[in-house]
Amino acid sequence: MIKGMTGFGSAQLSKNKVKAAVEIRTVNHRYFDVSYYMPTGFGSYENKVRQLIQKNIQRGRITVSIRITQQPERTAVLDRGVVKAYLKNIHSLQKEFKLKDDIKISDIISLPGVFETKEIFVARETLWPDLEKCLKKALAGLVIMRKREGKSLEMDVSDKLRRMLLQTKKIEKALGVILKGKKKVLGPDEFLSFQKSTDVNEEIIRLNHFVAEMKKLLKATAPVGKQMDFIAQEMQRETNTIGSKIQDKVVSNAVIALKGKIEKIREQAQNVE
Numbered sequence: 001m002i003k004g005m006t007g008f009g010s011a012q013l014s015k016n017k018v019k020a021a022v023e024i025r026t027v028n029h030r031y032f033d034v035s036y037y038m039p040t041g042f043g044s045y046e047n048k049v050r051q052l053i054q055k056n057i058q059r060g061r062i063t064v065s066i067r068i069t070q071q072p073e074r075t076a077v078l079d080r081g082v083v084k085a086y087l088k089n090i091h092s093l094q095k096e097f098k099l100k101d102d103i104k105i106s107d108i109i110s111l112p113g114v115f116e117t118k119e120i121f122v123a124r125e126t127l128w129p130d131l132e133k134c135l136k137k138a139l140a141g142l143v144i145m146r147k148r149e150g151k152s153l154e155m156d157v158s159d160k161l162r163r164m165l166l167q168t169k170k171i172e173k174a175l176g177v178i179l180k181g182k183k184k185v186l187g188p189d190e191f192l193s194f195q196k197s198t199d200v201n202e203e204i205i206r207l208n209h210f211v212a213e214m215k216k217l218l219k220a221t222a223p224v225g226k227q228m229d230f231i232a233q234e235m236q237r238e239t240n241t242i243g244s245k246i247q248d249k250v251v252s253n254a255v256i257a258l259k260g261k262i263e264k265i266r267e268q269a270q271n272v273e
Helices: 045-053 080-097 105-109 125-185 188-197 201-218 224-243 249-271
Strands: 007-015 018-027 032-037 058-070 075-078 115-120
Touching: 007 125, 018 032, 018 125, 032 045, 032 115, 058 105, 075 105, 125 188, 125 224, 125 249, 201 224, 224 249
Parallel strands: 032 058
Antiparallel strands: 007 018, 018 058, 075 115
C-alpha cells in the first residue's frame, strides 16, 4: 500500500537524571531532505540518525528535533587549597598586627574562589542506546500516520481513475455516433479520410493502459510517487491528442473532465512517497 509524506512521531527519553524529548516531522518533498535540531555536542549523531530514518523513509522533508528537558543540576565544589591559603594569610595578619577578631565560616565561604560551581553536561556517548530506541519509537508512530494518509490517497485516486474510464467510454460511444452520421453525408474517400483523422483508438488504449498501471502502483509497497506523476503526465498527453483530433461537444466535455481528473491525480502524486 502506498504511503503519504505527512507524518509526526514523538517519544520521551528518561535515564538517570536526564530527560529528553524526540520529535520527527515529515512533509511532502521531491527528494530525501533532513534537518536536525539537536543539543550542543550531539552533531556527531547526525549520520546515525540519518541512516536510521532512511530505513523507514525514502522521500520527504524530514525535521528531527532532540531536546534535553532535564539534566543534573550544577554542583558546588570546595577548593580546600584556596581555604588553606586564606587561613594562612589571615593568621599571618593576626600575628603581625596583633588582631583578635575571630574568623567565622561565613567569612571564609564568602571569599572568592572558595566554592566553584560546575555544570554537569550530558554524556552523549552513554545516551545513544536509549536515544536510538526513542528515535525508532518516534519513527514507528510517524510511519503509521503516513500509511493512514496513503490509504486516503489510494481511495481518492482510485475513484478518479474509475471516473476516467467512464469518460473514455463516453468518447468511444460519441465517436461511433459521429462516424455513423458522417458516413451518411460523406463520399467513400472523404469518409475514410475523416475516419483516419479522428481515429483515437491508440490513444484510448494507451489511456486505459495507464489507468491500469496507476491502479497497480496504488498497491505497491515501495515509493511510487514519482512514477505516478510520470504516468499522469502521459495520461495528459494522450488526452490532449484526443481533444485535438475530435471536434465535438460531447467529446470536448469528456476531455475537459479527463484533464480535471488527471490534474487532481498529479496533485495527489506530490503527496505520495
